[in-house]
Amino acid sequence: VWDDDYGISVPAKYQTTKEDISEVLSGFQRTPDALGYEIIKVHGWDYTGLIHAYENAADIARVEHVPVLVHVIELTQPQGHSTSGSHERYKSEERLKWEKEYDCNLQFKNWILANNIAEEEELEVLEKEIKKEVRLAKKEAWSEFLEPQIRAKKELVSLLGSVADQSASRIYLTRIKNDIIAIDEPSKKDIASFARKALRYVLGENNTSIDALRNWIDKFLETGEQHYSTHLYNESDSNATSIKEVLPKYSSEREWVDGRIILRNNFDSLLGAHPELIIFGEDSGAIGDVNQGLEGLQKKYGEYRVSDTGIREATIIGQGIGLAMRGLRPIAEIQYLDYLMYALQVLSDDLATLLYRTVGKQKAPLIVRTRGHRLEGIWHSGSQLGGFIHLLRGMYILVPRNMTKAAGFYNTLLKSDEPALVIECLNGYRLKEAIPENLSEISTPIGVVETVKEGTDITLLSYGATLRIVQKVAEELVDVGIDAEVIDAQSLLPFDITHETVNSLKKTNRLLIIDEDVPGGCSAYLLQQIQEVQGGFEYLDCPPETLTARSHRPAYGTDGDYFSKPNAEDIFERVYKIMHESNPTDYPELR
Known part of the structure; x- marks a missing residue:
């Protein structure tokens, strides 16, 4: 812990009880009779003290396998927290004087002189050489950084000159050219902005110089895209979206079991096949998770492979990131989807962005397992996917409708090395499913939708637990002459990379998206993907619609669920209303 007595501008007395974090954590200190941490406190300006502290900490951690907290105190922060937070604004004259005297570099110099390692004159010469x-x-470094921009500037100036010589807007184009010439140290933004603005002055004109400028701008922007907007996901051939689907196979006499048995048997196979796989989380170990998807696996594989943790979602994810970066394949279980919000900052800042922030140089293939959707309660029935799909770009977000699909996702992910969130259906563990003969081999494809019922009148898109309700309603709609096509999204990030949904719209010309997130949540994201990315608007005969949960948390009990989230009657009536508006003769008003 780096402790300079301030949190930005706020002193420690407002930050920490007792104004001392190692004092607050003293109860964690191990003793001869009890396990715990080793807490070491050392002054930040004490060179030899720091050496001994870290040597001691390394030995304790590596040899005794005991966690160590090194609390480094009396540190200085000579330039403040940021350029806008100069420490002169909030530190006393006495504190500033102390910081000048106890600057680490000055104290190190004093230590060198006191131990006769060098003379004052030698250090002064060395300091001058170092500064030079x-x-x-x-x-x-700055010249090297600027070189590509200087080269691009020269190219752009030349192109603008050629365009201006042949344009009726020569005066304006020359002004833009001179503006870019005047910038000695141009940024990529400067160059791109001036170049793109120049095109506005040649609207309606056409010659080879303008074509050359357009092509140059396209190439420059493409290069910028590569510098700043790549490696959000694995871009190699080994990425998870490249793994082909392996369908389940069933014997002629199918064995029907609870869905949780399928998960348990699949996790058993995975643990046996992958010695680097470990599973941990709240209640994941001794009782085999709250829904028995890991039943008996701790006893079979040991406490290191299948283990319990405390109720501390942020550190569960942090633990998983660290293990994944060291080459293990962790599955970190967060008991319910609602609880994922306690770990959201770590997931978003540290996990989802890791590959992007390091330009593909680091990865943490952590699989986060959780369960969510409908369960008739305010706390364990959340479906906050509108938030997750935006805050966790860089992770795969997968929403299997049953446990066979979920097992296939885990198998797919372990063939790749990317982070993902798998959300199992909370109300699906006791629903009966047939066990595939090839359970350990099946793979559910990532980024691919599945058409679970073909139809010609309207496309119904959903996912997770709500999809089962949609399937049931689609059967009921047949009785009133409506043939609905039902599509399971399966994967939200990414969604439908093969554009199967728009192919459905070409046939049905109508679209309803149903989910249990809030209005404007995940359903709005799916609509944007279909309309803007896939161009679905070209094939619609009526406005696309969404049917979502209410804006509040799901109310308690069966009745609360019915009036909070889309129910079968809601879906039936919305589909019928869309068909009535298209053809009131064949579909007279229902209500």
Whole structure:
């Protein structure tokens, strides 16, 4: 813990009980009779003290396998927290004087002199040489950074000159050219902005110089895209979306079991096949998770492979990230989807962005297992996917409708090395499913929808637990002459990379998206994908619609669920209303 007595501008007395984090955590200190942490406190300006502290910490951690907290105190922060937070604004004159005296570099110099390692004159010469070297390195680095922009600037100036010579807007184009010439150290933004604005002055004109400028802009923007907007996901051939589907196979006499048995048997196969696989979370170990999807697996594989954790979602995810970055394949279980929000900052800032932030150089293939959707209660029935799909870009978000599909997703993910969130249906563990003969081999494809019922009148898109209700309603709609096509999204991030949904719209010309998120949530995202990415608007004869849960949390009990989330009657009546508006003769008003 790096402790300079401040949290940005706020002093420790407002940050920490007792103004001392190691004092607050003293109850964690191990003793001869009890396990715990080793807590070491050391001054940040004490060079030899720091050496001994970290050598001691390393030995304790590596040899004794005991966690160590190193609390480094009396540190200085000579430049404040940021350029907008100069520490002169909030520190006393006495504190500033102390910081100048106890600057780590000055204290290190004093230690060198006190131990006769060097003379004052030698250190002064060395300091001058170092400053000169740093200035030179800074200049060289800045020149190297600017070089591509300088080259692009010259190319753009030349192109703008050619365009201006042949344009009726020569005066305006010359002004843009001169503006870019005047910038000695142009940024990529400067170059792109001026180049794109130039095209506005040649609207309606056409010659080879303008074509050359357009092509140059396209190439420049493409290069910028590669510099700043790549590696959100694995871009190699080994990415999870490249793994082909392996369908389940069934014997002529199918064995029907609870869905949780399918998960348990599949996790058993995975643990046996992958020695690097570990599963941990709240109640995941001794009782085999709250829904028995890991039943008996801790006893079979041991406490290191299948283990319990405390109720602390943020550190469960942090633990998983660390294990994944060390080469293991962790599955971190968060008991319910609602609880994932306690870990959202870690998931979003540390996991989802890791590959992007490191330009593909680091990865953490953590699989987060949870369960959610309908269960008739305010706390364990959340479906906050509108938030997750936006905050967790960089992870796969998968919403299997049953446990066979879920097992296939786990198998797919372990063939790749990318982070993902798998949301099992909370009300599906006791529903009967047939056990596939090839359970350990099945793979559910990522980014691919599944048409579970073909139809010609309207396309119904849903996912997770709500999809089962949609399937049932589709059967009932046949009785009133409506042939609905039902599509299971299966994968929200990414969604439908093969554009099967728009192919359905070409046939039905109508679209209703049903989910149990709030209005404008995940259903709005799916609509955007279909309309803007897939161009679905071209094939619609009426406005596309969404049917979602209410804006509030699901109310308690069966009645609360019925009036909070889309129910079978809601879906039936909305589909019928769409058909009535298209053809009131064949579909007279229902209510």
